[in-house]
Amino acid sequence: MNHHLIAELTEYVHNAEKDKKEIEKITAQLYPTLTIEEAYMIQEELIKQKLEQGYKIVGPKMGITSEAKMKQMNVKDPIYGYIFDYMIVEDGDFISLSDYIHPKVEPEIGFVLGKDLEGPNITVQDVLDATEYVFPAIEIIDSRYENFNFTLPDVIADNTSARGAVFGTNLRNPEDVALDMVGVTLSINGKVQALGAGAAVLGHPANSVARYANMISRKGQKVKAGQPILTGGLTEAIRLSAGDFVQVKLGGIGEVSFFVK
Ligand code: OOG
């Protein structure tokens, strides 16, 4: 894949986000043979452009973290992307639907490490030992592709649909909660729309951080202390509408919410 094509495809997905206009997936016609490796090259270029625009990376996010979803997409690894500062919504604040294309929300468990983690061979225990605290989070995903219809390489190139994150303020030591057993509800206007448990994410959410550490170690990178890490959706994602009050409750961890105007 030459530089020209990387630049062209990066511009294609980046413009869709900037213009808030959905696009056909890359693999439909533009470049049907896009591989996972090439998709990460596009994602890297996209991230570079955002940094050049002056935006800052807040932290990484993991996606496709259920064994069922990985099997369905016929892949061995989850995927990752990056949350930027312009995506952050304060707990209890509101968003305007018009700033997004067709946003959905999913409940997640966030991690912050007290020390860097460098793979390969990072285990769940290594992650728990390195974790300073966990916190409740909501991810707002807004795939740039029509109807969230994409292949794995398409969604990697699109920074894994990242468009928003709301971080709760309850911070818990991971030793005080069995993260795989934590129950979660996602409610809209007081009505539970989806529910699940921590184990939905790779058997244990710390496993998601371990997998991320091991994946980026292939590029000589490490997971940085202090950065919030989103470990992946604990339930299906739910579409947002104007007037929604979105609330996520995580047993033993805490809650986080926002409004949609
Ligand atoms: C891809 C993003 C997936 C997660 O937590 O699994 C993701 C998508 O479904 O649009 O963020």
Ligand code: MG
């Ligand atoms: Mg997510």
